[in-house]
Amino acid sequence: MISAQTIKGSIDELGAITKVELCVMDLNGDIVASTTEREMLDISIITSFAQSPVDSQVIGDVHLFKILDEGEPAYVLLAKGDSEHAYMVGKIGVSQLQNLIVAYKERFDRNNFFQNLLLDNMLLIDVYNRARKLKVEVNVPRVIILVEVKHSNDNTAQELLGSMYAPHTGDYVTAVDENSVILIKSLAKSQTYEEVQKIATTIVDMMNTEAMLDVRVSYGTIVDELKDLSKSYKEAKMALEVGRIFYAEKKVNAYNTLGIGRLIYQLPESLCRIFIDEIFGGKEVPDDLDEETLNTINKFFENNLNVSETSRQLFVHRNTLVYRIEKLEKSSGLDVRKFDDALTFKIALMVIGYMKYLENR
Known part of the structure; x- marks a missing residue:
């Protein structure tokens, strides 16, 4: 349902422009929003009007109007002022508030519709029926x-x-x-x-x-x-x-x-552990390597296993880079200068990252 704050903002703006005092009450006679602190009519009059079959009524200098929601009374609007002027302003207020109710309901209904649609909480026939009612196109990319x-x-x-x-x-x-x-x-x-x-x-x-x-x-x-x-x-x-x-x-x-990230994500943890044990056995796994070595290897991969370009970007001598790669080969058994070993090592890094994610989760 439309909020009291929205209703107040609407009638405050209309009241300031027209100089007509406006008040919106619920069907029990409680004030929802008002442009004045003065009481316009007794609550019993409001509740009696709400239950009557008429849509508008005038009592003294106060005009009463029903604000309808799908044909049923939702609120009562009171407009106090010069007779014809107050009547016209009241009718404008009713139209404005009824349009707001429709807009807010559509927004809520659409929101609810898309939430259920995304979560697979709807039958196929309901999807098309509600889409038609909410004026949501069906066959659009x-x-x-x-x-x-x-x-x-x-x-x-x-x-x-x-x-x-x-x-x-x-x-x-x-x-x-x-x-x-x-x-x-x-x-x-x-x-x-x-x-x-x-x-x-x-x-x-x-x-x-x-x-x-x-x-x-x-x-x-x-x-x-x-x-x-x-x-x-x-x-x-x-x-x-x-x-x-x-x-x-x-x-x-x-x-x-x-x-490959999507492929690894769908693997069971047990299979990941078998893969790591198979590749490294009792040797040092990439997760145990120092940050310098890992950064070196990642940069080496980024440069498509090019030793010269990697050493240039890391600002290290070519022999220093080769030394680090050979050191990794001794500890892990993989020579990342070879494509097959580099691919295995890269996948192993991703699998270990996934296993750490599962442990933390």
Whole structure:
């Protein structure tokens, strides 16, 4: 239901413009919002009017109007002032408040609809029926963009995202938990993942510059039908978690670019332990290596196993780099200058990172 604060803001603005005293009461005669502290009519008159079949009535210089919600009385509006002027202002107030009620109900219903849709809490026939009622197009390309907020009690992210992507453009913002905000982004048929990546990057930049929020963003695959949005949502959730484990340096992660990280994420912990034991046996595992060695190896991988380029970027002599690589070979049994060993070592690093994540969780 529409909030008392919203109602007060609406009648305060109307009262200030027209100089007519306005008061909105519930059907029990309790004041919801008023532009004056004076009591206009006795409560018994209000409750009697609320139960009567008429939609408006005048008592002295006070005009009474019913504010309807789907044909049923929801509130009573009182307008006090010059007869014709007060009547006209009262009718405007009723129209304004009834439109607000409709808008707020639509917003609530849409929010509820998308939450249930994303969580797979709806039958297929209900999806199409409710979509038709809420005027949500069914066959439009859409993608789920998930924004993880560091501080869960902060609503700034949802408000900012809502101002960036409004429902009239076919975009909807909702949330199903306290830690993230969901953007259901409507796309043109010609838009690609490259453009979705740009949208996600823009969201990160806007959150950082406009609200000073540290956020992580992920997105699922583009779906052509409304009923498949839950699939895109699950993919976006996985992309967010996989990104947190394996690609912590990236602020935006896409489900279709997770690569080997997605594969490892779906492995059982027991299989991961078997893999690590098989590769290293009783030798030193990468998790036990010093930070200097790990940084050296990561830079070596970034430069496609190029010794000369890696030594240049690390500002070390080529022989120093070779010494570190050979030292790693002695401790782990893997020569990362060879492609197969480098691939094994890289996967091992990711598997160990995943196992640490499971332990901490």
